[in-house]
Amino acid sequence: xxxxxxxxxxxxxxxxxxxxxxxxxxxxxxxxxxxxxxxxxxxxxxxxxxxxxxxxxxxxxxxxxxxxxxxxxxxxxxxxxxxxxxxxxxxxxxxxxxxxxxxxxxxxxxxxxxxxxxxxxxxxxxxxxxxxxxxxxxxxxxxxxxxxxxxxxxxxxxxxxxxxxxxxxxxxxxxxxxxxxxxxxxxxxxxxxxxxxxxxxxxxxxxxxx
Numbered sequence: 167x168x169x170x171x172x173x174x175x176x177x178x179x180x181x182x183x184x185x186x187x188x189x190x191x192x193x194x195x196x197x198x199x200x201x202x203x204x205x206x207x208x209x210x211x212x213x214x215x216x217x218x219x220x221x222x223x224x225x226x227x228x229x230x231x232x233x234x235x236x237x238x239x240x241x242x243x244x245x246x247x248x249x250x251x252x253x254x255x256x257x258x259x260x261x262x263x264x265x266x267x268x269x270x271x272x273x274x275x276x277x278x279x280x281x282x283x284x285x286x287x288x289x290x291x292x293x294x295x296x297x298x299x300x301x302x303x304x305x306x307x308x309x310x311x312x313x314x315x316x317x318x319x320x321x322x323x324x325x326x327x328x329x330x331x332x333x334x335x336x337x338x339x340x341x342x343x344x345x346x347x348x349x350x351x352x353x354x355x356x357x358x359x360x361x362x363x364x365x366x367x368x369x370x371x372x373x374x375x376x
Contacts, residue, residue, distance in 0.1 A: 206244025216247035253277040263364040288342040
């Protein structure tokens with residue numbers, strides 16, 4: 167990336183996903199409800215009751231397994247009950263590669279468990295806005311084409327409701343129930359995330375601006 171492009175990277179990235187039936191976007195339109203990542207982490211025990219209250223038992227059980235796993239790993243995370251029951255983690259605790267130039271402590275990953283597309287099980291999904299953007303939509307489209315193709319996750323572009331620019335978003339989903347959520351599956355899940363995000367960041371850092 168050129169210095170000019172580095173200077174244009176956003177200082178605060180937020181995920182905007184058109185997935186209203188599962189959760190609302192954590193966007194500036196909901197500024198009165200928005201809770202910063204640091205506060206979500208600090209108020210996790212206070213928010214836990216609201217987070218689990220409306221969950222089905224099978225969904226709550228999966229989140230409980232996930233919480234125990236994150237606590238054993240010593241990873242900071244927050245619970246957001248106001249935007250569709252999502253866990254919010256600093257991107258750097260999952261993938262240290264995001265601490266490359268242009269990333270900030272506010273960069274988030276969103277992790278949530280919901281019905282899968284078949285309606286016969288659950289899907290654990292992680293999403294992150296990548297720390298690269300341009301005011302030129304065609305450059306963002308080219309960057310998407312230039313990025314690696316993954317075995318598990320995917321990249322896509324979506325307009326950010328806050329500023330109208332395109333976000334390049336990474337998403338990976340793993341089916342659950344069956345199989346049940348276990349530490350071994352979570353180890354595998356996060357290993358995939360680390361590998362795919364690292365490959366993406368490396369390739370986009372090397373992407374030549376036209």
